[in-house]
Amino acid sequence: MSKNNIFKSMAFAALFVGGVAMQTACTAGFEEENRPGQKISQEELDRDNYATSSFLTQLVNEAFPEQENTYQMTEDLIGNYLGRFMTYANNGFSDKNFARFNAPNGWVSWPFNNSLPKATSAFNSIVEKTNRKGVFYAQALVLRAQVYQRYVDMYGALPVGLEADAAAYSSQENVYKLLIANLDTAATLLKPNLETTLNEEFDKVYAGQLGKWYKLANSLKLRLAIRMRYADPAAAKKAGEEAVAAGVITSNEDNCAVTYVPNGQYKTSVEWGDSRACADLECFLTGYSDPRLSAYFKPAKQFTTRTIIGCLAGAKIENKTIADKLYSEAKVDKNTRGVWLTAAEIAFCRAEGALAGWSGMGGTVEDLYNRAISLSFEQWGLGSASSYLSNNTNTQANYTDADGGYGQNVAAVSSITIKWDDTATDEKKLERLITQKWIALFPDGQEAWSEIRRTGYPKVFPVAQSTSGYNLDVPNRIPFANDELTKNPVNYRKAVQLIGGTDDYATKMWWQKK
Template identity: 30%
Template sequence: MKRINIFSGKHRLPAIAAGLLLAMSACTKNFELYNTDNTGIPNGMLEADFNNLSYLKTATMAIYNFSGGGDPNSFQLQQNLNADCFSGYMASATPFNGGRNNLSYFMMTGWNGETFKAGYLSVMGQLAKLRQSNIPKDFPAVWAVAQIVQVTAMSRVTDVYGPIPYSKAGTSKTSIDYDSQQEVYARFFKELDTANTTLRDFIASGKTLPFKFGDFDLVYNSDFTKWLQFSNSLRLRLAMHVIKADPTLAKTEAEKALDPAKGGVITSNDGNMTVRIPGAGYTNPLVFIAQNWNDIQINASLQCYLTGYKDPRLGKYMSKATDPAVAGKYVGIRLGSITSSNSKSDYVEYSGINYKDNVFTLNTPVQLMTAAEVYFLRAEAALNNFANAGGTVQSLYEQGINTSLEQWHVADANYVNNSVNTPDKYVDPKNAQNNIDTPTHITVKWVESATPAQKQERISTQKWLAMFPEGQEAWTEFRRTGYPKLFPVVNNNSGNTINSALQVRRLPFPQNEYNTNNAAVTKAIGLLSKPEDNGGTPLWWDKR
């Protein structure tokens, strides 16, 4: 496939017009509309509703955007050259813009709007069309899934920018106001309340749908019990996001998520939230970029944790380098080390995501949440003395590790008890200026007498290792907790707007919003923790 130039003007945000053309009002309005009985539907209505479900399918794919007919250019800008790298998972050997780009903290205007674009055009816009159909009224359980998809996708959008248009998105006004991130999160929890109530009622009724919903459900193949468990797990994730910004809200929502009467959370790998590749013309975009473009490799931070811990997932996550200088070794690239003096060939044969051994293929489902992550979230809930965590901090921590090892088929009874190994220091055989000492001396084995900070570091570090390769949530967790400790950027081209020690905290608002929704986006800057629209400004929940 011919490579698309990501600097081309045609990949900048198109005019999204006043109101973002969403035609979608708040999903918490008219709750009763989505809880009506779904029986007695005339057969003549089923065909139209069946066709409308393609909107849900498209929106689900756009969470982690591979909806472009197999071309992952949108995903490359939406996540891969941003969150995947800021999370410590990925780095690129390609000297985009002469090495002055997001990976060296020179925030590229042409890159930073893609997350916004995918969220509004490919998720909110598609679900707006679905809402205008008979689906919400006639099949409320299906609409509940759509609500969960929307919260999943838009939580990622707000965690990139902070304030976003949400409650008023889809109105006909020429200027669409932004909600503060605090308001957006409050709305997420209300939307999950509605969706969860609907799913529990539908499951309890014993009814089935009069059509094959599995053809459009790319995640759980019409298993509504698993959708309910994911929804509760998502609530738990979002609750822990806000634990420093609003501890009371975090406790309330986490305990609600963990309440067994609410349907439970993901507890085994068969409940992992993964989006399957729907068929010909579509691919896993991360694998495509690595395999076909050689545009993404492994970050030095991830490599040093895996090699230092002698982690059994090492050979699953990473391929061995083929560069003559490091052939046969696992070697990552330190973020910000690629400059104008480098050509792509200098580092492109360092370690990459392991598609060479078919661990990752073009048909590998896209991973968005795993049972292991949920165990670590529960461990943190227990650490904070929340009710219903379902175990001790140590037992949940160890179960998180072992569930991840089981997911990758590398069970190792000794790993969880290793009290010796620590992350490696980084050595770049091509440029000693990139060398750096180990970021931490934290070990794997649980230590009950450790300080609260050390306990949090263990939980967060192992959760980070278990969430690979899902960099969006990994970046959020790094910003929220400060863990794992990642190597700082080598070259910081931010013009002093981003602190190298704190690293990137958010993306600037899209240029297209300044062009088409200027008054609202200007006002939104005042909703940030400080009125500066740059990569160094913390989000509402970012109280590190």
């Protein structure tokens, strides 16, 4: 895909206020936490069924962005590149991009000005149709939690309807509190209907199985709890223990995966050739002799030293045609389901909860760590992980660039091994756990980026080119939409105060307190 294939539409819906599609009806508020659930009735099944389902489909498309333009602008260019799963092979991206801390304004603003308003509009329509009642509303709350977490974890503050002024931003801390309360509401509404199948033909995630939506709600709550573990330990512990007790995803058959044809990563990596494997992930997988390497990536079209070759983040790509041949594309087909939350990720969350001293995680740290890796192997059809789990010698490989490549050779930056060591320090335990969690998160680069920021693990290679004066390997955030300063100036300035720093790539997330 050439540079001018980047999706350019910045159209604004009529309901925008101050540049953001927010209304006071947009958020349920914290008071919903204890809303009673009830068994779904035939009347509810019939009421505005088709219309509500269409809005849910729209919300799914933004929560799990597989549509090619949305995927590239919100997941590939940001999460995948900063999470060090993929990097660009398009020379049109080489001078200005997120990895180099100097992305074009259109890239920076796109999630806020395009995807977020669409999600908000769909959610508002569901609120109107359901009057904040029933399982359709519960599903909408789950999906909106997924959307808002993604975007508040990009920008650091977000307008979510908590303030009297609908265009005013809320702090990341308050957004997290809101989402946990909303997920509790969703779980309460879903719980009486765990055996119900609803709207199978419209549900691209779970084919209408409400019991799986219930587990997803609890699993997203656990993800939030782990993310804020260092920022608010008491609230994180409470939320995490509640989520596991209520019932989270424990089996790959309950993974959150979305049917969207063509798959987003297929378009960006295979069809367009804009993205290739990142050196960081390739070198961990190569060094570990990890069979997931050949499950994640295809052999490079032109290779000498090894078949699967990653490219350094921020490399100076000068010719896309050559880069596409030298580096490995994602191993994904047009019909591959997009994966957004897995049993492996949740087992790693429970392992970290156990490491933090949380109760009821369902096993020791070692048990849950081993289970998480085994679940990841199973997810990718790789059989037993027993020999992998017993390996206490392999470490990350040194990076050797492709012959004629656009980076340079780099020595390994990590010495962490695979086998669990219960005698290690808590910091080494965390590094081992998060390194493996990061590997298993593929292809969800947004979560990979968040884990790098939250914990400092895995250790990553320096950026191949300059980082615009920043002394960081990975940005802590992306700047707010550039037109907010002119369209929403008062709230923009308050938002900058909320993030506690400057509107740049260096200011940390609220949860970066480790």
